[in-house]
Amino acid sequence: MASATFLSTLSLANKNYLLLTPTHAYAKGYTNNFRVSNLPSIVVRKEGSVRSQGFVAMQEKGGSTLSDDSRRKTPHVLTVAGSDSGAGAGIQADLKACAARRVYCSTVITALTAQNTVGVQGVSNVPEDFVAQQLKSVLSDMQVDVVKTGMLPSVGIVKTLCKTLREFPVHALVVDPVMVSTSGDVLAGPSILSTFLEELLPMADIITPNLKEASALLNGMQLETVDDMRSAARLLHNMGPKNVLVKGGDLPDSSDAVDILYNGHNFYELRSPRIRTRNSHGTGCSLASSIAAEVAKGYPMLSAVKVAKRFVETALDYSKEIDIGNGPQGPFDHLLRLKSHSQASHRQQPFDPSDLFLYAVTDSRMNKRWGRSIIDAVKAAIDGGATIIQEKDAETKDFMESAKACLRICHLHGVPLLINDRVDVAIACDADGVHVGQSDMPARVARTLLGPEKIIGVSCKTPEQAEQAWVDGADYIGCGGVYPTNTKENNITVGLNGLKTVCMASKLPVVAIGGIGVSNARAVMEICASNLKGVAVVSALFDRECVQTETRKLHEVLLGSNIGST
Ligand SMILES: Nc1ncnc2c1ncn2[C@@H]1O[C@H](COP(=O)(O)OP(=O)(O)OP(=O)(O)O)[C@@H](O)[C@H]1O
Ligand SMILES: Cc1ncc(CO)c(N)n1
């Protein structure tokens, strides 16, 4: 480990990183973005985005390998909420959701509720000074990344919380402004509204009201349509939180579960099919805790909300058969059936759209032609500056072997590995995700199989396909062929215009593909769409004698352009 006052520029593959120790991160003022007090180190990318150093094994300037795996920080959420004796919502839901998302969760209990599937039979608030004592116990000792609030039943408790948070600042604050349970019982009365609005909301990184709560915060405004939800999100954003998620679980006559996320610049309409189930008690608490969990892992807010929503949807789907209690709303299952999904507490590599910068797609025929193994090809591409790798077309048996070997190399260098088409191979080797074409398994089905956090890319040629990719939960779009190519037979060329049309039509990040190389990469970038994040290449890297040299040349061209920087 580098010395405590060490600050240096590291070169990893062709990327430059700054290695900052905790001392320096504080000194540099990065603590607002990332809580680093017991992180051994953080990596700050050249472009400025900050990442926790989860899987680090990197080459230091002097040549020694830093391996911090054993000192990895556990992501930590503190929930400040009420207990639900039925254990579907409140503290109990938060603990289960965080456990399912593999994040540590500590608890400050604000109230006890006697509650079941019928409704809330009683509430007993925890005395204010004892809430303060619990907060201090946790925050003064444990390294909390994110505080998530649920039921805050009195003005005194809200004020105590705000005061304590000013004393012990954390990386992020997720506020679920719980007021009324779905059964209609009051959990926090109207008297707390003004303190919520004046003190708590302005401190929040995100607030997650349901329709009734959004209406209560907005003086009884009627909310019945998705447009109303957008207006509410904008008005709530004016009250100070950085992000607003208006949840539409209770939207009448909607076949989809629609939520609106607004960050002050963009609206994101997040849709998932409405799961027909009685077991939906606690969805709100679980969603907010899952958002907190993903933010604690280092996800940006939009990704955190998307992953959290997918998790709630999957859990609802898996809970349809549960039969607990006699009331109208049963609890859902956070853990039991979800265990089949990846057990990792850290994603090896949270998806960052800038990873699409130089996207290398391997090709077994070309490797054969040039007498190199796929492993050598991947190593050379990464050494040349490739930022993401997609492994393509091989027989299953070889594919598994080579995918595992490539994964090790990729992860050593912080480069994600995606598998082309084969969701089964991606699952079997725990790759970072898949890329599917229009005639492959639909992205929505791939998402169900892969779980909420894996990366899914979809090939799209039209705005309609791009829209479907978003609806299906894809993370990025591959658009092309931009130019004619020999790699893919009978592939329709969309040209620069087609590429631009798809970029303009979608909020998803886009990588351009098809006939791109050193000579024309610049022209591709110059279409200047802010969501065009990079180029994907096959022949220009792998149908050449020296993969590393070709990758490096392309890397230089891309660096010289303004790709992804707008
Ligand atoms: N039947 C459903 N199918 C799919 N998603 C749903 C369903 N019901 C709710 N959701 C989703 O669950 C999340 C929580 O939303 P909801 O509106 O239910 O919150 P809430 O009313 O605060 O929940 P709670 O029941 O815990 O009070 C949202 O992302 C919403 O879209
Ligand atoms: C304790 C508690 N918190 C939150 C909710 C909202 O679902 C609930 N029903 N109970």
Ligand SMILES: [Mg+2]
């Ligand atoms: Mg609800």
